Amino acid sequence: MxxxxxxxxxxxxxxxxxxxxxxxxxxxxxxxxxxxxxxxxxxxxxxxxxxxxxxxxxxxxxxxxxxxxxxxxVSYVPQQIAAFNGGFPSNVQEFVLSGCLSSGSWLRRVTKEDRELAEKSLRQVGMWQLRERRIGELSGGQKQRICIARALAQRxxxxxxxxxxxxxxxxxxxxxxxxxxxxxxxxxxxxxxxxxxxxxxxxxxxxxxxxxxxxxxxxxxxxxxxxxxxxxxxx
Amino acid sequence: MLHYDFMQRAFFAGALIAVVASVLGVYLMLRRQALMADMLSHVSLAGVAAGAFLGLSPTLSGFLTATIGAVAVEYVRRFYKTYSEMSIAIIMVGGLSTAVVLMSLNKTMSKSFTSYLFGSVVAVDRSQLLLMLIVTAAAALFFFFLRRPLYQMTFDEETAKVSGLPTGLISMLFSVITGMIVAAAMPIVGVLLVSSLIILPAALAIRLTSRFSAALLLAVAIGLAGVMSGLTASYELSTPPGGTIALVLLAFLAIGVASQKVVRLVRAKSKHAAATDTEMHSYGPIPRLGEDSHTS
The missing domain is CATH 3.40.50.300 (P-loop containing nucleotide triphosphate hydrolases)
Known part of the structure; x- marks a missing residue:
């Protein structure tokens, strides 16, 4: 197709x-x-x-x-995401979890499956260890990886x-x-x-x-x- | 002081506006549109001047003009995608110059402008309170139902659009809500300082937490505390409410930032910091298949 x-x-x-x-x-x-x-x-x-x-x-x-x-x-990982400044009040896990929640109802609750999928995606890109980190504190390569994890979490x-x-x-x-x-x-x-x-x-x-x-x-x-x-x- | 009707209305109105303005501030800051509140308040002033000039309700005309200005800035922003702040400058100049010209044509109204410029607790009448209630309800519904799409769009509009979000419509609604909140906040804090109520609580909240929902709640708490203590100080010292609230919020920001620096300095000296630093640099490469069982 x-x-x-x-x-x-x-x-x-x-x-x-x-x-x-x-x-x-x-x-x-x-x-x-x-x-x-x-x-x-x-x-x-x-x-x-x-x-x-x-x-x-x-x-x-x-x-x-x-x-x-x-x-x-469809998921898209652009070359640069401008909002990734040092002050963004979000941690890695919250960011990747938002990928799971991008489909379906805007008001649906976060499920156990969502959390497991976010964890799996983070482990797949080797970033699970830094899940509690504020995203603005990450290096360029690390930001790239969590963007990929977020895209994967969207399945x-x-x-x-x-x-x-x-x-x-x-x-x-x-x-x-x-x-x-x-x-x-x-x-x-x-x-x-x-x-x-x-x-x-x-x-x-x-x-x-x-x-x-x-x-x-x-x-x-x-x-x-x-x-x-x-x-x-x-x- | 609470036995005066006007103070009761001022506190009630202040609380309503503090809640929605603080939430709005977080999104505006992260969307790099912190100056939008300032711009809309200047546009709103043109509406107030036009209303007074034409014999209409200045509150209503200011409200309508701010909403129209918010929609206009969204259109101009699409022409200057790379320099989105340019749209703010263009609309602000348009609003302020219109206000100045209209004011010069009607010299008798310059006195009543003082309350619009600097805010006044007695300026909040019943009709304005009703308007604030409607704006607060509309903004609360908007921020609650669209909190996830707004979070995604705050990161990157293109990825949000590819995920299927109607980003153009949400951006437009966001601009309209911004215009409504700015216009509703004007009677208390005034045109010149309306952005302080929107930006200062958010500026402190996003420094203090690493969770988005916590940043929103913290901004609301800071905004409420600032408005309540600012209004009290304004009554006791007989100072303009707008300036007093802005100074209190600035003091909160200065104390918050200084406290955070002290905490960081203390932590940096402790062994705990060394441990988290090690963790920061100890993450490995992307695991090869077979090394990680989570790929199934």
């Missing part, structure tokens, strides 16, 4: 288009990476896909429902992340790619992430969306579907 797509999309911030004739598809149960040099409109591509930006030309599509007819849950069908491994060391990056692969294989999640470390994560991917320079007319998409079986630690 196609969860999101762009068809012959053109977009720019000024008079000239920065993204030209972009066509991509994101299918269910796949792990895709968007890559390209700095300024290649990778973040723009994600925002167009999520409906946060409107294209000049072409069509964008984001599925409203899953295959079983239930509403599609999304489609998880979109913008450079999620920024600030992570090599061991964490490997753990992160394995975790994402596990979410696709075991939980049927679809994942799209912007990355600069393509060679490192290639073994875990199903699809690569590469942005290439198209003369002076901006950037275009070049999609590669990886046919060979990806690395899976479960195998």
């Amino acid at each position: 196609i969860l999101a797509s762009l068809k012959e999309v053109e977009f720019g911030y000024n008079d000239a288009p920065s993204l030209h004739n972009a066509t991509i598809e994101v299918r269910s149960r796949e792990f895709a990476a968007v890559t390209g040099p700095n300024g290649a409109s990778k973040t723009t591509l994600l925002k167009l896909m999520l409906g946060l930006l409107k294209p000049w030309k072409g069509k964008t599509f984001l599925a409203g429902k899953r295959e079983d007819g239930r509403p599609l849950k 999304p069908d489609l998880l979109v992340m913008d450079e999620p491994t920024t600030g992570m060391d090599e061991a964490s990056r490997k753990g992160f790619y394995e975790l994402m692969r596990h979410m696709v294989d075991a939980h049927g999640m679809s994942i799209v992430m912007v990355t600069h470390g393509l060679e490192e994560c290639r073994p875990y991917l199903d699809r690569i969306i590469e942005l290439e320079r198209k003369g002076e007319g901006g950037w275009k998409c070049c999609t590669t579907t990886l046919c060979s079986g990806h690395f899976s630690p479960a195998r």
